[in-house]
Amino acid sequence: MWNRTIQLTALLTLCALTGSATAGNGKIVIKCGRVITQAGPDIENGVIVIEEGRIVSIGKDVKTAWDAEVLDHPELVAFPGFVEAHSIRGMDRPNENIEIAPFLDVRDSIDPINFYFEDVLRQGITTINVQQGPMCVIGGQGRVVKPVGLTVDEMTVRSSIGLKIVAGARPGRSRATQAQALRKAFGDLQMYLEKLVQDKKDGKDYARREALFQGRDMDKDENKTGREMEGVAPWKVADFKIVPRGEVDDKQEPLLRLVEGKLMAFVYCDSGVAVNNALAMARAHGFLANTVLVLDGDAWKAADAIAEAGVPVVLGPAQMYVERDPITGKEIETFVPRVFFDKKIRFALQSLNSTAQSLWFQAAQCIGQGIDRKAALDAVTRTPAEILRLGKRVGALEAGKDGNVVLFNGDPISVKSTVQYVVIEGNLVYDRSKDSRARQLLQGIEQANAAPEAVEEAVDPHSGKKAAEEKKSGSEKKD
Amino acid sequence: MHMLVGCLASALLAPALPVSISPSTTTEKHAEAVPSETIFIRAEHVILRPGQVIDDAQVIVRGGKILAVGAGLSLPAGATEISGKYVCAGFIDPWGALGISPDELSDSSPTPATRSADGVDIYGFDHLRRDTLRAGVTTARVQVGTGSRIGGLGTLLRLTPTANTADVILSRECNLWMTVGLTSGSQPLFDSQGQFMGMGGRAADPFERVETVDRLVSTLQAGQNYLVQKNEYKHELEAWKKAIAEKETELEKDAKKAKKDREKAEKEATEKGKKFEEKKYKEDKKPNPPRYDDDNEVVARVANGEIPLIVHANRVSEIRALLQGLESLGRLRLILAGGAEATYFAKQLAERRIPVIVWPAPLGRARADEFEANDLSLAARLKQAGVQVLLGSGGMDPAASRDLPLMAGLAVGAGLDREAAFEALTIGAARALDMQDRIGTVEAGKDADLLVLDGEPLVSTTRIRNVIAGGRVVVTPEN
Numbered sequence: 001m002w003n004r005t006i007q008l009t010a011l012l013t014l015c016a017l018t019g020s021a022t023a024g025n026g027k028i029v030i031k032c033g034r035v036i037t038q039a040g041p042d043i044e045n046g047v048i049v050i051e052e053g054r055i056v057s058i059g060k061d062v063k064t065a066w067d068a069e070v071l072d073h074p075e076l077v078a079f080p081g082f083v084e085a086h087s088i089r090g091m092d093r094p095n096e097n098i099e100i101a102p103f104l105d106v107r108d109s110i111d112p113i114n115f116y117f118e119d120v121l122r123q124g125i126t127t128i129n130v131q132q133g134p135m136c137v138i139g140g141q142g143r144v145v146k147p148v149g150l151t152v153d154e155m156t157v158r159s160s161i162g163l164k165i166v167a168g169a170r171p172g173r174s175r176a177t178q179a180q181a182l183r184k185a186f187g188d189l190q191m192y193l194e195k196l197v198q199d200k201k202d203g204k205d206y207a208r209r210e211a212l213f214q215g216r217d218m219d220k221d222e223n224k225t226g227r228e229m230e231g232v233a234p235w236k237v238a239d240f241k242i243v244p245r246g247e248v249d250d251k252q253e254p255l256l257r258l259v260e261g262k263l264m265a266f267v268y269c270d271s272g273v274a275v276n277n278a279l280a281m282a283r284a285h286g287f288l289a290n291t292v293l294v295l296d297g298d299a300w301k302a303a304d305a306i307a308e309a310g311v312p313v314v315l316g317p318a319q320m321y322v323e324r325d326p327i328t329g330k331e332i333e334t335f336v337p338r339v340f341f342d343k344k345i346r347f348a349l350q351s352l353n354s355t356a357q358s359l360w361f362q363a364a365q366c367i368g369q370g371i372d373r374k375a376a377l378d379a380v381t382r383t384p385a386e387i388l389r390l391g392k393r394v395g396a397l398e399a400g401k402d403g404n405v406v407l408f409n410g411d412p413i414s415v416k417s418t419v420q421y422v423v424i425e426g427n428l429v430y431d432r433s434k435d436s437r438a439r440q441l442l443q444g445i446e447q448a449n450a451a452p453e454a455v456e457e458a459v460d461p462h463s464g465k466k467a468a469e470e471k472k473s474g475s476e477k478k479d
Numbered sequence: 480m481h482m483l484v485g486c487l488a489s490a491l492l493a494p495a496l497p498v499s500i501s502p503s504t505t506t507e508k509h510a511e512a513v514p515s516e517t518i519f520i521r522a523e524h525v526i527l528r529p530g531q532v533i534d535d536a537q538v539i540v541r542g543g544k545i546l547a548v549g550a551g552l553s554l555p556a557g558a559t560e561i562s563g564k565y566v567c568a569g570f571i572d573p574w575g576a577l578g579i580s581p582d583e584l585s586d587s588s589p590t591p592a593t594r595s596a597d598g599v600d601i602y603g604f605d606h607l608r609r610d611t612l613r614a615g616v617t618t619a620r621v622q623v624g625t626g627s628r629i630g631g632l633g634t635l636l637r638l639t640p641t642a643n644t645a646d647v648i649l650s651r652e653c654n655l656w657m658t659v660g661l662t663s664g665s666q667p668l669f670d671s672q673g674q675f676m677g678m679g680g681r682a683a684d685p686f687e688r689v690e691t692v693d694r695l696v697s698t699l700q701a702g703q704n705y706l707v708q709k710n711e712y713k714h715e716l717e718a719w720k721k722a723i724a725e726k727e728t729e730l731e732k733d734a735k736k737a738k739k740d741r742e743k744a745e746k747e748a749t750e751k752g753k754k755f756e757e758k759k760y761k762e763d764k765k766p767n768p769p770r771y772d773d774d775n776e777v778v779a780r781v782a783n784g785e786i787p788l789i790v791h792a793n794r795v796s797e798i799r800a801l802l803q804g805l806e807s808l809g810r811l812r813l814i815l816a817g818g819a820e821a822t823y824f825a826k827q828l829a830e831r832r833i834p835v836i837v838w839p840a841p842l843g844r845a846r847a848d849e850f851e852a853n854d855l856s857l858a859a860r861l862k863q864a865g866v867q868v869l870l871g872s873g874g875m876d877p878a879a880s881r882d883l884p885l886m887a888g889l890a891v892g893a894g895l896d897r898e899a900a901f902e903a904l905t906i907g908a909a910r911a912l913d914m915q916d917r918i919g920t921v922e923a924g925k926d927a928d929l930l931v932l933d934g935e936p937l938v939s940t941t942r943i944r945n946v947i948a949g950g951r952v953v954v955t956p957e958n
Contacts, residue, residue, distance in 0.1 A: 115599055173586060174588065174589070174593075175596060175597060175598050176586070176624075177586060180590070180592050180593045180631075184773050191771055202765060208724075209730055209760065212733075212734050213730055213737060215737030216757075273598065273599065273600050276601070301640075344921060460646075
């Protein structure tokens, strides 16, 4: 009797769990018309099996578990979630009033219920590198998050990925003062560490003299040590081993980790001059290999220097740079991603906002300007994933990677397509048919109160014009 | 072709560069791209330096330097041949603005440690640099924050249009710049196209002006005090180290006795039932170094005469206050810029060997405080009174360096000796900026900044046929 009751309860519980869309048994099977894997050829009528957050198999004919939730949509196209290589949104405010603050962490600033995270889901972005804004000299530590979760820890994909550093001019200041401020910050670090070592040595010497004077032996437990300074910086603090690691000030520690090659640097450059200053700084302090340049303005003019340094770049959302010939007055246009594509520099694209100029649009623009489709798609998936050292987890659909899948009702970078479903780490986190806010944006408030048939019309994949209008109107509302 | 070779050379040389770092200076990348070209110039007259001419002579240029000068030199194999009537050194603009973007010029935030070299826009101004080279000006000293009280360290640029910083920047620490006479908000103004429109701000009243001078003088004195403190600390530290070393040998000598004393004292204490108390050890405290300050580091060097100080001052009250205030700083090397009313102090300026950079501009382009500065005879009057006169283009308009030879011609028209004007534009400026070992004359071993002319220099009918900057032919009659 007892046995049967238990069995029944178990069965009921199971039914209850499979009934809910998100909190399933961790197994989800996605069947769709086409899978753009970004890791090889596209798969027609492909199947993606995700278990415990990871893709376990992907292909045409793959075994699926009998108890998995199934998303069966032969009319849809599966695509790996877009990866945002750099964003200053999603925080309660992007900038601090402290010039040099490497001890801060965006963890304390990210707002999980910020609308931004809801918006990026609609655009199919599943991984975001959140960094502090550019109104600083050295900003806090950023982190990579997914746009779902009720707490920052739940959202986090990778914490303390790197520091925001600004080589460009802040308003009302010049690049020269900015460069000097950076030089001073690293000079201060070096002097601080040297003083730390010296004080430690002096303390030990004093203790020895005191012991001699008092006629006793030295305490043995004084010999706690750290390790030598690591990294490839041209400068090293000698005898750093004498300092136990816990004794480095929290305010200086993140910069030391940067110099030791344990943190990345996202260096904002608003001009070619700033790029040169940034590269000189990265070389002088040994973090060139961990540097990512976040570019803006005419920074593309330093493309040769960037190619020589071999660092990847995140391009600003204003893809077309327009300047005037000083003699003829004629406008000269430069399509910035093309410059980097031609010079074979790794580049990732960046959203201006989460809607009208989101990553799909940036990639589409690149194709329109003659960059091949693969490179353009890579710039919003694989390349940012590699830049963020997450190449093994996101950016493509293949076995072993995170189960981040976006289902479009057409080509992912077509202006006619919209995101229908988003699956992040095996959880269905976005379903357009249940997206009431999108419906309102699409139809306006009056129509939102109208009959529900109108909704069906809007998501119709054949009404391309409507979908395009929707993206446009979305941006207007957003800005 | 040699561009390519240059790039290759720089790529090969870069890793081999010795890298040194101190808190105040960051290493600067990239080797200079040494031109491999050999140039052979035949001239009827070679002006070696002002007043020293050799006839029917030749100049050989190789690797960016002047290899040989003299009569009867033979054509080296593979050399590019150039011939002309006159050969002289390229002109130097000791007070220019070319190569620094408007934002940097009008920056009001520099401190003494700010380096103009960090703000040099090597990706812009190509057309202006070309025009300026055509006019015979091969180098210019430029400055960020020309309108602010302290403009930071000036930099000397070679005006070759290239993207290699090392080819462009001849000196990173040319001078410290200060300006008095205008209200603190005074900055050069530019339109949206970057065209210079004039100087903003109003003339300060006499009290403000004298106060400004006072403040600058005390900044310099603070720098000198900093130097004194640093030296004192060095001596104190040495004395302390010596005392401690002596103490240590003494302690070691008495170590056995100290141990015995301790045992005895411990025994006594236990016998008497008292608590054993250790002897208190005392020694001299280690002296503390003065707090490191990157600004004071620079000001100290200026006060010590290692870097010249250029002060922009025009009026009697300011010049008087300045000359009085700086009298106590015996090693300081002052250069006056502007000097509209400097003739009143001609005797003192001549005695103290303070050069004056005059801007011989025609009427209508003046700053609010200049008054008689536009008198084209200022240079002549100062020269006649025995003051060393230099000529500059005013340091506000990037396009003005191009007109410097023309302005020098105007000064000649207003009474300045032509040879004095020529000296001002060549070796005079080089000497004032500590660059006499590299530029300013036609001598073997110096940088090859040369003009090939079809007549005497600084004559309005003379045409400049060739300009060689840093060993490269940058202007030919054809281009």
